[in-house]
Amino acid sequence: MTIPTEPIGSIPRPAELIGALSEFAAGRLGQAELDAVTERALADTLTRFEHTGSPVVTDGEQTKSSFATYPLDGATSLGSDGAVIPFADGHSRQLPVLTGGPFRYASFAEKYFQEAGRHTALPVKQAVIAPSALSLLYPSDGLADYPREQFIADLVDQSEADIRRCLDAGAASVQLDFTEGRLSLKLDPSRGLLRSFVDLNNQVLDRFSAQERERIGVHTCPGGDQDSTHSLDVDYAELLPDLFGLHAGRFYLQLASEPDRRRVLQIIREHAPAGAQVFVGVIDPIDPRVETPEEVRDRVLEAAEFIPADRLGTCDDCGFSPFADDTSTSRDTAFAKIAARVEGTALARAVLGV
Numbered sequence: 001m002t003i004p005t006e007p008i009g010s011i012p013r014p015a016e017l018i019g020a021l022s023e024f025a026a027g028r029l030g031q032a033e034l035d036a037v038t039e040r041a042l043a044d045t046l047t048r049f050e051h052t053g054s055p056v057v058t059d060g061e062q063t064k065s066s067f068a069t070y071p072l073d074g075a076t077s078l079g080s081d082g083a084v085i086p087f088a089d090g091h092s093r094q095l096p097v098l099t100g101g102p103f104r105y106a107s108f109a110e111k112y113f114q115e116a117g118r119h120t121a122l123p124v125k126q127a128v129i130a131p132s133a134l135s136l137l138y139p140s141d142g143l144a145d146y147p148r149e150q151f152i153a154d155l156v157d158q159s160e161a162d163i164r165r166c167l168d169a170g171a172a173s174v175q176l177d178f179t180e181g182r183l184s185l186k187l188d189p190s191r192g193l194l195r196s197f198v199d200l201n202n203q204v205l206d207r208f209s210a211q212e213r214e215r216i217g218v219h220t221c222p223g224g225d226q227d228s229t230h231s232l233d234v235d236y237a238e239l240l241p242d243l244f245g246l247h248a249g250r251f252y253l254q255l256a257s258e259p260d261r262r263r264v265l266q267i268i269r270e271h272a273p274a275g276a277q278v279f280v281g282v283i284d285p286i287d288p289r290v291e292t293p294e295e296v297r298d299r300v301l302e303a304a305e306f307i308p309a310d311r312l313g314t315c316d317d318c319g320f321s322p323f324a325d326d327t328s329t330s331r332d333t334a335f336a337k338i339a340a341r342v343e344g345t346a347l348a349r350a351v352l353g354v
Helices: 015-026 033-051 110-117 131-137 148-169 180-187 190-203 236-243 263-271 293-304 331-352
Strands: 085-086 092-094 125-129 173-177 216-220 250-253 279-282 313-314
Touching: 033 110, 033 148, 033 216, 110 125, 110 148, 125 131, 125 331, 131 148, 131 180, 131 190, 148 173, 148 190, 173 190, 173 250, 180 236, 190 236, 216 236, 216 331, 236 263, 263 293, 279 293, 279 331, 293 313, 293 331, 313 331
Parallel strands: 125 173, 173 216, 216 250, 250 279, 279 313
Antiparallel strands: 085 092
């Protein structure tokens, strides 16, 4: 099938799960009770995904604390005063900070893939966090008994294992979430930080064969949390040339919310690696209005003017709820938008005859 269509990852959690997570954190709910609630949420998510007609599904990140911090669930040697990510509406998210080494993942994404596979026969895509994001855990003033060079070596090993375990388990594809790429340009307009992120991620990607990298993609967006972004004001032209230096076989690019999509598509045409599959965002998760299939169709046809149909795919701009407590979008709205993406992409395929 040409012009494939895929979700990015997260789906808003049901109210029962959000409440259970709060009760568990407060010590008023046991692990077994929480597990039962999360199992129901996961089963419902996969069922509703199937009803949209989506040819590829995800676990909706129902059991992740967040897209970024799942490797740290249960980890020790962490402090609470790490890097702060400010959003345009004034709210922020804060990462933990490493207090000692060696750095090891406490949780691998393979388990989310395996849990999702119990509830669907459809191909399952698995999102993982890019090592560049986790590199922000290392304190700026260093650790006396754990040099940054050793931390990076450990991080590369752990990130490779996270991806490889998903591939070996049978994931249809593995997507590295790289939202910090665009944000890095606000922190360092010289692109030095961005290029260091690309170099770090390539240290991991280069450990995979060319055939394996065809199943590995990178997602970029300006953030999408509580209906706000952290870097939409950064010019995409500053990001994309370096982003396409990543040694991945797939790129998932936020595009629906861009004010000048044709300009961005021109940049994609100029810089995307030959042979890479480019998935363009045709759904804006932050917009409360559900796009029509015809709108999606027209966005796909617009993209096809710049990207050959056999290298073009569609996706949502971002996940719908990257953090477990984000209730800004309802489950009904998220699945209606996904259904519109699936139907609209099919309409575009019919027009293009592919």
